[in-house]
Amino acid sequence: MALSGLFLVVFLLQHFIINFSSVVSPTTFNQWSHFMGYNVLVQFVLQPILIFGVVFHFVMGFVLEIQNRKSRRISYAQFKGNKNAPWVSRNMIWSGGVVLFFLILHFIDFWIPELNHKYIEGSMFHAELSDPSRYYSELVHKFESLLRVCVYVAAFVFLAMHIYHGFSSAFQSLGMKKKHKRSLLFFTQAFAIIIPLGFCFIALYHHLVSIHTIVPHA
Numbered sequence: 001m002a003l004s005g006l007f008l009v010v011f012l013l014q015h016f017i018i019n020f021s022s023v024v025s026p027t028t029f030n031q032w033s034h035f036m037g038y039n040v041l042v043q044f045v046l047q048p049i050l051i052f053g054v055v056f057h058f059v060m061g062f063v064l065e066i067q068n069r070k071s072r073r074i075s076y077a078q079f080k081g082n083k084n085a086p087w088v089s090r091n092m093i094w095s096g097g098v099v100l101f102f103l104i105l106h107f108i109d110f111w112i113p114e115l116n117h118k119y120i121e122g123s124m125f126h127a128e129l130s131d132p133s134r135y136y137s138e139l140v141h142k143f144e145s146l147l148r149v150c151v152y153v154a155a156f157v158f159l160a161m162h163i164y165h166g167f168s169s170a171f172q173s174l175g176m177k178k179k180h181k182r183s184l185l186f187f188t189q190a191f192a193i194i195i196p197l198g199f200c201f202i203a204l205y206h207h208l209v210s211i212h213t214i215v216p217h218a
């Protein structure tokens with residue numbers, strides 16, 4: 001769980017950097033997206049590893065939750081909820097479940113249309129069918145819908161809660177040294193707030209761009 005979680009955090013950081021480039025420079029966003037989308041190593045080695053990592057993390061999360069519930073059949077003699085463990089750490093299964101639900105929507109929004117364009121329409125194997133400057137306008141178009149922006153922002157709040165506990169807990173599971181505890185906790189909690197806030201900013205920014213139709217040309 002800890003290793004797959006840390007791997008997903010690394011993915012999240014690179015995903016954030018690429019998506020944030022869409023705010024700073026649409027041309028760079030198009031170039032990076034095209035590279036990631038058509039590079040053979042990324043598509044046929046890294047992406048399957050990522051998908052495996054996502055599935056593994058979710059399946060193991062549910063399995064561990066079931067095991068914990070079974071071993072907790074005999075309830076604690078004294079259970080003081082928030083005093084024993086904070087709310088976010090006791091509800092990882094729920095925050096994780098919301099992130100899983102978001103991922104399904106997100107795949108329908110972005111990933112499945114990409115797979116369709118590449119493997120059904122055939123742009124992966126016929127370069128003349130691919131347009132390297134399409135990504136920015138497609139992204140802005142997706143965030144035209146205020147409903148989608150609201151759903152994404154709500155999901156990013158749950159993502160923040162999930163990483164707020166999960167990121168530091170992963171280091172603890174891997175045997176983090178006591179002397180590093182405070183600084184690691186500061187780093188992981190800052191990450192858990194800054195990155196989801198950044199994702200919220202990206203979604204809101206593109207919504208504003210789309211409604212003002214000031215789509216800069218890449």
Ligand code: HEM
Nearest residue numbers: 012015019037050054099106110111114159199200202203
């Ligand atoms: C405003 C925020 C976000 C934007 C604009 C965004 C954008 C995108 C885009 C354009 C793709 C398709 C990439 C391609 O296949 O060419 C994608 C895929 C994906 N996104 Fe996001 N994303 C956002 C947030 C997130 C978050 C928070 C997560 C994780 C919790 C996430 C996880 C994924 C995954 C796993 C894929 C499929 C793998 C991949 O193609 O890289 N995304 N996203």
